[in-house]
Amino acid sequence: KDTLLEINNLTKHFHLNKGKVLKAVDGVSLQIFKGETLGVVGESGCGKSTLGRTIIRLYDPTSGQVIYDGVSLQEKRSKEQRKSFQKKMQMIFQDPYSSLNPRKTVMEIVSEGILIHEPELNPSKRAEKVYYILELVGLNKTHATRYPHEFSGGQRQRIGIARALAVNPEFIIADEPIAALDVSIQAQIVNLLKDLQNERGLTYLFIAHDLAMVKHISDRIAVMYLGNIVELTTSDILYHKPLHPYTEALLSAIPVPDPKIERTRERIILEGNIPSPIDPPSGCRFRTRCRHAMDICKEAVPEWKEAEANHFVACHLY
Ligand code: SF4
Numbered sequence: 001k002d003t004l005l006e007i008n009n010l011t012k013h014f015h016l017n018k019g020k021v022l023k024a025v026d027g028v029s030l031q032i033f034k035g036e037t038l039g040v041v042g043e044s045g046c047g048k049s050t051l052g053r054t055i056i057r058l059y060d061p062t063s064g065q066v067i068y069d070g071v072s073l074q075e076k077r078s079k080e081q082r083k084s085f086q087k088k089m090q091m092i093f094q095d096p097y098s099s100l101n102p103r104k105t106v107m108e109i110v111s112e113g114i115l116i117h118e119p120e121l122n123p124s125k126r127a128e129k130v131y132y133i134l135e136l137v138g139l140n141k142t143h144a145t146r147y148p149h150e151f152s153g154g155q156r157q158r159i160g161i162a163r164a165l166a167v168n169p170e171f172i173i174a175d176e177p178i179a180a181l182d183v184s185i186q187a188q189i190v191n192l193l194k195d196l197q198n199e200r201g202l203t204y205l206f207i208a209h210d211l212a213m214v215k216h217i218s219d220r221i222a223v224m225y226l227g228n229i230v231e232l233t234t235s236d237i238l239y240h241k242p243l244h245p246y247t248e249a250l251l252s253a254i255p256v257p258d259p260k261i262e263r264t265r266e267r268i269i270l271e272g273n274i275p276s277p278i279d280p281p282s283g284c285r286f287r288t289r290c291r292h293a294m295d296i297c298k299e300a301v302p303e304w305k306e307a308e309a310n311h312f313v314a315c316h317l318y
């Protein structure tokens, strides 16, 4: 498998009042392969959105490296080079309403990136391209003159996807793209993203707050807790043989769709709230909520290791 993105020991800390530091992302290392979907799952506040935004450089990392297709994004680059990376990496946001400018028509919204990256296109060619992209996402020409508020949530997310696709990106970070949508619409958007990936060879980082949402789209899944990745493996292995106690708890929370099917997993209720990333627990950050916590969990940070083939975990049990 070819690596598209390599992230090494990436941190993003925010400096707050009174010298406090919020360690939103705290030492994340992973690879994203070309053409795959890597799901990132964790409760709100675990740092997954910050991770996405730091990878795509909406935030400057505090430390660590992001290497895209062999090129480090940290080094100072010319304006042209930065522009070329912006074109390759796009983002789709959770709330397609607040992320779309309400005073712009769909034509203007989808054209924005084209104007920057293909300024040579004349207005009629540009409009043709916008119509083509609207068709790709299941909308059409007649939608181009309308404004975001005239659309349903699902259609607005299609506009957000069209905007991202307009510059022919290779890599898309989708930050909870279906979390705000009706359940009946969620599968449509997931299927659209899958189809577009197959047709266009896209690579996705797909962020979600529960495992049910990433299940059908992810090839591999990374589980995040308090700024760290605690487990990473293929979707299949993660669903059938999770290793980390936090992953087990997340999995046990997925509702069983048919009440006649007996629940095979015991429901694990996580005690307490996620601790503050300003003052995370010593040792294993999950220990305050872990039913397997041992003395060593308080003292030592568990090492990130390949416990089984292609199955990485950070936990003293392994
Ligand atoms: Fe639980 Fe200890 Fe493993 Fe952390 S290292 S998940 S506290 S068993």
Ligand code: MG
Pocket: 048, 049, 176
């Ligand atoms: Mg978020």
